[in-house]
Amino acid sequence: GQQVMQIPQYQHVQEGEDFTTYCNSSTTLSNIQWYKQRPGGHPVFLIQLVKSGEVKKQKRLTFQFGEAKKNSSLRITATQTTDVGTYFCAGLYNFNKFYFGSGTKLNVKP
């Protein structure tokens, strides 16, 4: 069925290292969004990608949407302790079915 698979489940990095999380879908997405949830907090919107092959940057964060609109990635360069949290992708199917990926929990060691 329609669902968004996200890997890895956990990632532990040393401060300053890069981090990437990946989302994959078996069917084409209408759009994909990315959210960050800090421990004990609520999801906070980061970005939405709509176009095939789209790449967007926000400071140290780079978001990509695959050419087939079935996969997406979020890369954080030079991680900081403030990047700690769980990163979720969320995919929209046929403009009316919306599913969060399982999330990648990022821990950054100072």
Place this chain on the structure above:
Amino acid sequence: DAMVIQNPRYQVTQFGKPVTLSCSQTLNHNVMYWYQQKSSQAPKLLFHYYDKDFNNEADTPDNFQSRRPNTSFCFLDIRSPGLGDAAMYLCATSRDNFQGEQYFGPGTRLTVT
């Protein structure tokens, strides 16, 4: 400053005792969503309203109901809570269905005893 407000932040109810969670927004958004999030899991969409138009997810149990009396307020009613309904319940809003940013409230953590 708070844009999406949820009350209460913590709710304890007894097994089988109806409970209502509330959400209000100051953003005047058309869409309001209710999500259930269990520990270390992703948020799961229960239902959403576009204005007064109610959209239920196919796998949302009948035990869960919702009301939206006006643009600003939305309620989640759990008619007979079971132990498996213990979770964080998140309300969110957006201008259009699943398009653009969803603004989440702080959530209500429900405990069922």
